[in-house]
Every structure is written in C-alpha cells, then in structure tokens.
Amino acid sequence: MEITGKVHCLFEQSGTFKNEFIKLGIPAEDYDIQNNFGETDNVVDIFEHIEAAYNGRPSLFDNIQSNDLIMAFFPCIYFSCMSQVGLSWSAKNYRKVSSREANDKIIERVQNRERYLILLMKLCQIARERPKAYI
Numbered sequence: 001m002e003i004t005g006k007v008h009c010l011f012e013q014s015g016t017f018k019n020e021f022i023k024l025g026i027p028a029e030d031y032d033i034q035n036n037f038g039e040t041d042n043v044v045d046i047f048e049h050i051e052a053a054y055n056g057r058p059s060l061f062d063n064i065q066s067n068d069l070i071m072a073f074f075p076c077i078y079f080s081c082m083s084q085v086g087l088s089w090s091a092k093n094y095r096k097v098s099s100r101e102a103n104d105k106i107i108e109r110v111q112n113r114e115r116y117l118i119l120l121m122k123l124c125q126i127a128r129e130r131p132k133a134y135i
Contacts, residue, residue, distance in 0.1 A: 005067035010046050012073045015039030031060065047119055054122040061126055070127065074120055078113045 006027040009018050013032035018039070021028035029041040044060060053059035064070065077083060087106055094102035 003067075003069050005065050005069065007069045007071060008064055010070060010072040011075065012071070013037055013040040017071060017073075050119050050123050050126065053126045061130070064130075066130070072123060074123070075116050078109075078116050083109075083113070 003021075003026050006029065007018070007021045009021075009028060009030040011032055012018065012030045013034050014037045015030060018028040018030040018041070030039065031042040031044055031046055032040045033043065033045050034040065035043050042060065046060075049059040049061065053061040087109060089099065089102055089106070091102075094105060097105070
C-alpha cells in the first residue's frame with residue numbers, strides 16, 4: 001500500500017510511529033489525551049472525537065482526507081488475553097486489598113472494557129462510512 005497523504009496516529013503520544021513515518025518522508029501527526037513524552041502533536045480526547053463523529057458532529061476526523069491513513073493504537077490492554085486475569089478475584093493485583101475493593105476494581109475494569117469496546121466499534125463505523133481509502 002502506498003501512502004499518498006498523511007498518517008494520523010491515534011492514541012500514540014510517544015512519537016515512535018509518527019517519527020518513523022516522517023523519516024520515510026511521509027507526513028504524520030499523532031493524537032492523544034496526554035503528552036508525557038513531549039511528542040504529541042494534537043493533545044485531544046480522542047474518545048470525545050469518536051463520539052462526536054459517530055453522532056454527526058464536528059471532530060478531528062473532518063480534517064482527515066481520503067488519501068490519508070489512520071493508525072489507531074486503541075487501549076488494547078483491555079482486549080488482550082491477559083486482561084482476563086484482571087477479572088479474577090485471585091489476580092495478584094488484588095492480593096493486598098480487601099475482597100470488596102477487589103470486587104469493585106473488577107467491576108470497574110469490566111465497565112471500562114465495555115466502554116472501550118463500544119468506542120472501538122464506533123471508530124470502525126466512522127472509518128466504514130468514510131471514503132474507502134480509510135479502510
């Protein structure tokens with residue numbers, strides 16, 4: 001695949017991928033809610049922009065052209081196989097907290113996972129509704 005536009009790296013604040021694209025002569029920007037490495041070009045709440053775009057409101061996706069590429073490093077730790085370990089009362093992360101605290105942490109993790117899955121599905125739908133070059 002030849003990239004003829006810009007690469008938009010979502011959820012990538014370190015600049016690792018963005019900078020590699022730039023080294024290859026491909027314009028790139030990254031987007032994240034944090035800028036801990038001093039590399040984030042666009043400090044924005046991507047989740048808010050996903051919701052806005054999904055609901056037909058203005059968002060960062062309005063500035064992405066059909067010949068651009070979106071790379072999204074979605075919070076994958078919630079979808080990995082190891083994430084299941086965090087949903088168990090016997091997980092080592094909970095060994096120093098009460099059973100009530102462990103239970104509350106598990107419930108919070110389940111709720112976050114559901115929220116992130118819904119947002120991921122919305123992001124995919126945004127891409128599906130945009131010009132074919134996004135996919």
